[in-house]
Amino acid sequence: MSKIMENIGSVLGEIRAAALRAGRDPAEVTLVVVTKTRTVAEIEEALAAGVRHLGENRVQELRSKAPFLQAQQPTWHLIGTLQTNKVKQALEWADLIHSLDRVSLLEELVKQCERRGRPCDALVQVNVSGEHTKQGLAPADLEPFLRLVAGQRWVRVRGLMTMAPLVDDPEKARPYFRRLRELRDQVRDLGLEGISMEHLSMGMSGDYVVGVEEGATLVRVGTAIFGPRD
Template identity: 50%
Template sequence: MVYLAENIARVRERMAAAARRSGRSVDEVTLVAVTKTVAVEVIKEAVALGLEDLGENRVQELLAKQPYIEGARWHLIGHLQRNKVRQVWDKVELIHSVDSLALARELDKRAVSGGRRIKVLIEVNVAGEASKFGLAPEAVPSFIKEASGFTGLNIMGLMTVAPLTEDPEEVRPVFRRLAALRREVEALHLPGVDMRYLSMGMSNDFEVAIEEGSNLVRIGTAIFGART
């Protein structure tokens, strides 16, 4: 699939240029290829072309594809309902979308019973959009203080979904706010909390996100084309 190789190369070039503009190496930024609605054979080809991290929005779609894909790490990037935790908690490298204490408790319960820790990010609704999930920025420090007491969780950073705009410069303040929030949480020095990751930036705005400190970008359309 020539188009796939070209798209991946183009995305990586754009990532590298954005990293240089922010004074970083592109090696510090992980590309998570979002495979929502993408056929298994196409995903296999993408992995063969060097994509190692795959992201899915829905638990059922992730579970349906995972058995057929070798050599990849899976990320759950969409909203996670508590009643789906038991199906997915041990199937993914990282859950990007913890947005309530009830969900954190359920994940902790599964992790403790399974004798392991689950890596999670806290989802933040920086722009305050009613259509999106996530905590309000001002609620994040106290939320993480409480969640840091869950021994089954490794809190690894923050995630946000910026508003969809034609000009990505319009959402630069969203990414800048999440980066500042990360520093605020880091300063608390909480046990079990490692603000390693900023998961922000998608196909339409990932370059601005990288310039503002993102080190996990979630890219689907720019790699696989528009969803049908």
């Protein structure tokens, strides 16, 4: 068994254990393997281990790798910041965009989806920590933004995404993940048309276990599977 396959097994085991500790069905949690800077050969090893969901940070990398992996039919997640001038290219390959965070991006997604005649799925990124270095809406701006999204038909919001601060102790990420779950519950209570809150994308290699314990349905893990980047 390759190291990549072994690491995937270990991560899936930890996801399962964390879900059970939280009284959740492990099947509710999807592992998104982050393939930033990784080669097609490395990604093929992950797919051979049974992974079906892949995440890329940059549109350019997504476009360069996805054509070589079409036969395996992975689901592609665009998890990094999306520039408006890259929306058309992103929609060629991304099945779920994790980083909807501003009106200008919403407008460009609507325009390009309408041209294609197909809606797209997205998560709204929330900057729960309030760090200036992180993208995302402030929690107070979430409801007004979602009411704007609910007024159109081309972009379907399927949940929320956040990034916790980078900390040595994963427990320090817990309040941020818990806050995103609380925001999800508040949005559900609004009953906005076309807005579903089925997904919480939260947790990366250093804190995905805590993310699962706090309700994550998507965890974005790269380094814990492939090892440190060069």
